[in-house]
Amino acid sequence: MKKAVASLAVAIVFGLTSMSFAAGNTPATPKKLTKQEVQKLRDVFDNYGCSGCHMYMHKDSTSGPAVAVIAALAKAKPEKWVISWIMNPKPHYSEPDVKALIHQYVQYMPNNGVTKKDAKKLYDYLMAVANGDAK
Numbered sequence: 001m002k003k004a005v006a007s008l009a010v011a012i013v014f015g016l017t018s019m020s021f022a023a024g025n026t027p028a029t030p031k032k033l034t035k036q037e038v039q040k041l042r043d044v045f046d047n048y049g050c051s052g053c054h055m056y057m058h059k060d061s062t063s064g065p066a067v068a069v070i071a072a073l074a075k076a077k078p079e080k081w082v083i084s085w086i087m088n089p090k091p092h093y094s095e096p097d098v099k100a101l102i103h104q105y106v107q108y109m110p111n112n113g114v115t116k117k118d119a120k121k122l123y124d125y126l127m128a129v130a131n132g133d134a135k
């Protein structure tokens with residue numbers, strides 16, 4: 001029985017894979033960024049000091065969730081919310097899910113003085129990470 005389930009799973013995965021190849025292997029993301037574009041966005045992330053608390057390599061740190069983690073968090077929320085958070089997190093501190101993160105990291109993300117234009121770039125960077133187009 002287990003064997004039958006396993007081979008069914010293999011068949012499904014194989015089927016989906018060949019389907020995506022047949023469809024030209026189109027990525028799920030609407031716009032695929034070039035390496036240079038991703039690097040430019042990552043520079044914005046570094047220049048604002050985001051990477052001081054959000055680590056690329058480590059899964060997590062005591063100062064904040066890892067980049068991959070905040071990318072996933074950001075993807076799960078409306079773009080407007082994420083932009084607002086990046087520009088000024090404080091008004092969101094009392095939201096239940098944010099409260100849980102604050103409790104977990106024993107830290108409040110500060111206001112980093114991000115402009116609206118750069119907040120959009122940071123959002124795009126996080127989406128590139130969440131979609132596997134950037135690290």
Ligand code: HEC
Nearest residue numbers: 048049050053064070073074101102105107108109112122
């Ligand atoms: C001083 C450390 C620190 C810096 C600098 C920092 N963060 Fe954070 N960030 C945190 C912490 C800690 C959390 C978890 C929520 C909390 O405790 O406030 C967080 C959470 C987040 C989240 C997830 C929010 C959610 O609840 O879904 C995003 C997105 C994020 N940060 C983006 C950024 C960006 C972009 C920058 C740079 C402009 C940045 N952070 C700079 C510490 C930091």
